[in-house]
Amino acid sequence: MVGDGVNDAPALAVADIGIAMGAHGATAASESADAVILKDDLSRVSEAVRLSQDTMKVAQQSVLIGIFICIALMLIAATGVIPALIGAALQEVVDTVSILSALRARR
Incomplete structure (x- = not known):
């Protein structure tokens, strides 16, 4: 699961592998994800x-x-x-x- 917003946090948390995109700081998506990619580049x-x-x-x-x-x-x-x-x-x-x-x- 790849997500970039707060509404993606629950899906990132339960996914086999959750990747947060463009997360700057301690957002809900970046805290729930397994990996964080700082730039919005797929x-x-x-x-x-x-x-x-x-x-x-x-x-x-x-x-x-x-x-x-x-x-x-x-x-x-x-x-x-x-x-x-x-x-x-x-x-x-x-x-x-x-x-x-x-x-x-x-x-």
Whole structure:
């Protein structure tokens, strides 16, 4: 639901995703919406959808990267090639790699 007025606030509140347009300040529409686009430009709605899809893709990739690296390290540790203490320390490396991968969403 995309709305821009006070009368849209109830619909924005119950919609799956509510987007308030041109809301300046604490209006009822902007307080009820999930997202607020400050300019009255409908092209910003499609840009927001694209941005959210890209962000979800980066988040899913970051989780998968972390899982695959973690599984690989667990298999290596299970064979006894690396001690458990080193494996635990490498978990911090996995966390750091996952976080750095997630930072790609800032672009």
